[in-house]
Amino acid sequence: MKSEYAARPSGGRSTSTSRSARASRRQLKLYLFCYLGLLPTILLFVILRVRPLFSTLQLSFYNWNMIKPIKPFVGFDNYRALLKDDLFLLSLRNTTLFAFGTVIMTAVLSLALASALSGRRKMSAFYQVVYFIPVVTPMVPVSIIWKWIYDPGYGLLNYILSFFGIEPVGWLTYPNLALFSIIVMCIWKALGYNMVMFLVGLKAISRQYYEAAAIDGASGWKSFRYITLPLLKPIILYVLVTSTIDAFNVFTPVYVMTTGSQGAPGNAVRTLVYNMYEDGFRYFKMGYASAQAAVLLLIVLVLTVLQFAFLRHEDTSSQGP
């Protein structure tokens, strides 16, 4: 336990009232220092985070188009309507496919890359930088480049595939393919981040574990399965949780890639946030859009809890008899 300054018994065993009074005055001054110091942060926190979060939940029970001053309370009507809203259900499906597609594929690929690179210091430094270039590039230019790569008429991808005798494909124009194409782009963008995270984790695993395992005759896949994976679990957990949450909030690539005649058909890649944006800021159905935001919040919460629970369960089962 770390000793905290203000927590120390003030004045020791002294019984002198003046001393203890001075000490408690000092204690009060310290409290004041802490509360005053935290005040700006707490105020910002309440105004910028807590209040909007509660307003989301509150708004979701109202029917409001932003123009009219009256806001009729409708209870759970917005939520009930969501269950019958085809576009919302489609967005939910697309977002789920997108999130699991990108997160799982990125994690698997980057884990393989990181394992290949770990222990090769020089090579690793070079590849980390190269694989990180898409990570530092913001989403809008990335989406623009990939939209051009996916172009059915003059795109680079169709050109490369033509060497293998594959006919030109409308990557963004076929509904299911469009979602897949955006997934591939997002894997490309996130690969380097995941890879570096896993490399950091791998570096922390002591060489001795592998040496001991080698003596016991375990190497290759076995040592990966029984040493690397369990010891990497905290980082895998962190990466999975954060990237799943990010993936469920995907908006920018969808927004960029659905614009224009060469873009993806809107509904094919419609995601939760995109649907919410349209309902809220194109049709001004603020209450309805807020209900969607609340659903999004719920999904994020459930996912976080599930992933933590899942990994914890794995942990105990692997340590069992």
Added chain:
Amino acid sequence: MRSTATRGDVILRHRRAVFSPGGIAVQVILAAGALTMVLPFIWMLSTSFKPPAEVISWPPRFIPLHPTVKNYVDAMKAAPFFRFFINSFLVSGISTLSILLTSSFSGFLFAKYRFPGRDIIFIAILATAMVPFQSYMIPFYLFMRDLGWLSTYQGLVAPLLIMSFGIFFMRQNILSIPDELMDAARIDGCSEFGIYTKIILPLSKAALSALSIFAFRNAWSDFIWPLLITNDINLYTMELGLGMFQHRFTVDYGCITAGSVISVAPILVVFAVFRRNIIEGITLTGLKG
């Protein structure tokens, strides 16, 4: 004896692996992956220097036959990219500064003092670290509208002023600073605030620089909030400006890629210079948490 021999064996096997058939396959895959990472950028750069006829020529060429800068001239004329850059820089800069200040000071208080309600406040802040902005952006928009902050810099930067995660991150880092240093400073007559400025801040430079990279990048790549709050092209950030730009020139890929190069170039130059710091800033900030 036996164990040292085996250890030598392991290391030998590891060295040899690079040149074995499996090792070569790994090398090829890594190199192909690296090429895949870079190729889109080369393709973007190449298209941006092509005259319209060459952009839609088949088969495409990587090196333009008649390179031209006309796309860049057109792009700069069509949209105030310099302005976008300044806006992004301002918004990201103010956001980063505010996050550094609030995170380091409250992180310091959470790490080094004990006061009633401390843990409850801290957990409340931490609980929102995972909550995505998208889930409360609608009330946030209405709030900004009520303040009359739509299409203003204040409105643009407001949601980016604090980062729950930053507070947690700074607290974790400051916890590892020994209390003895603080006690020694107190004996020398240092005030509590002086401890923050003279001891805590200098000793958490590494954490602060990691957090600033993380926060700056976060603010810079924000897209949906600027899209909601600004109608004024003079307030567009780089991300929004480029998004709107490609909206207008949907099929003129020469021009669009030129715009993209303009927006990406400063980032890649900064990355080329500070690559290690940036990689660590973005990844380690997450891991320490």
